[in-house]
Structures are given as C-alpha cells and as structure tokens.
Amino acid sequence: FTFKDELITKLIEENKKVAFSYMWxxxxxxxxxxxxxxxxxxxxxxxxxxxYEGLMLPVLLLFVSLLIKHFTMWxxxxxxxxxxxxxxxxxxxxxxAENIIVxxxxxxxxxxxxxxxxxxxxxxxxxxANTQIREVIVAYYHLVEERSLGTEEQG
Numbered sequence: 001f002t003f004k005d006e007l008i009t010k011l012i013e014e015n016k017k018v019a020f021s022y023m024w025x026x027x028x029x030x031x032x033x034x035x036x037x038x039x040x041x042x043x044x045x046x047x048x049x050x051x052y053e054g055l056m057l058p059v060l061l062l063f064v065s066l067l068i069k070h071f072t073m074w075x076x077x078x079x080x081x082x083x084x085x086x087x088x089x090x091x092x093x094x095x096x097a098e099n100i101i102v103x104x105x106x107x108x109x110x111x112x113x114x115x116x117x118x119x120x121x122x123x124x125x126x127x128x129a130n131t132q133i134r135e136v137i138v139a140y141y142h143l144v145e146e147r148s149l150g151t152e153e154q155g
Contacts, residue, residue, distance in 0.1 A: 003141070003145055004145065005145060007022075008022065008023070008140075008145070020133060020136060020137075023136050023137065023139075023140035023144075024136055026140060026144050027039045027042070027136065027139055027140060027143070027144070030143070030144065032143065032147070034143055035139070035143045035144070038135070038139040038143060039139070041135070042132055042135045042136055042139065045128045045129075045131050045132040045135065046128075046132055048124075048125075048128045049125045049128040049129050049132065052121045052122075052124045052125035052128065053121070053122075053125045055121055056118050056121055056122070059114060059117050059118060059121070060114055060118070063110040063111075063113060063114045064110070066110065067106045067107065067110045071102065071103070071106065074102050074105070074106050075098065075099065075102045078098055078101065078102045078105075079098065082098065
C-alpha cells in the first residue's frame with residue numbers, strides 16, 4: 001500500500017510498531033459503522049492469539065501431572081513387558097532399573113507430546129498475529145486513508 005497521509009508514512013519509516021499502534025487506535029476511535037465492524041472482527045484475532053498463548057502453560061502442566069499421576073500405571077505396563085521379554089531373552093531387569101527406565105520413557109513420551117501441542121499452539125498464535133496485522137493495515141488503508149482522501153477531494 002502507498003499511504004498518502006504524511007503522519008502514517010513517517011511513522012512507518014521510523015517505527016513500524018508505533019505505526020501499527022496508531023492504525024489500531026484510529027480504527028478503535030472511529031465512529032464509522034464499517035470501521036467498528038472491522039475493528040470487532042480484528043479484535044477476535046487478538047483474543048484468539050491470547051487464548052493460544054495462554055494454553056501453553058496449562059498444556060505443559062497437564063503433561064507433567066499425567067507423568068507423575070500415572071507413573072504407577074506405566075510401571076505396571078513395564079513390569080508386564082519385562083516378564084514377557086525375560087521369557088524369551090533370559091535377561092532380568094532389576095526393580096530399581098525399572099523405575100529409571102519407566103521415568104525416562106515417560107519423560108520422552110510426554111516431552112514429545114508437549115512439544116507437538118505447544119508447537120501447534122505457537123503456530124496458530126503466530127498465524128492469528130499475522131492475520132491481525134494484515135487486517136489492521138488493510139482496514140486502515142480502506143476505511144481511514146481512502147475515506148479521508150475522498151473527503152479532501154470533495155471539499
């Protein structure tokens with residue numbers, strides 16, 4: 001976009017974050033109905049981004065608590081596996097080693113799941129942020145910049 005307004009052009013050259021904040025503020029303070037509707041639409045992306053980012057810590061805590069809470073269940077599965085493998089390989093895994101192996105396997109499995117889910121949440125949060133930025137710029141250009149130029153040409 002080529003902005004005609006000198007203020008926004010200067011802000012974009014100096015600091016893009018300030019220019020984005022200025023565009024956001026102008027959309028928020030506008031009394032135009034189309035502008036208000038677009039602002040509400042854009043605000044949804046801001047809320048979605050906050051939700052996705054806010055879910056990261058609970059997901060981490062969920063997987064840590066699942067690892068701790070179900071350690072005994074995982075240990076019983078490993079005991080069954082140990083009995084099965086000792087029947088055909090004649091190797092015995094001692095109980096102290098079982099705890100270490102179960103813990104390491106549990107941490108690896110939970111870390112993999114946690115990484116995948118947190119990566120998906122971060123990707124969605126980034127997508128929402130990029131969409132929000134794009135929508136603010138487009139809305140500002142069409143609803144503020146073009147309309148102010150149209151009123152100047154008429155007057």
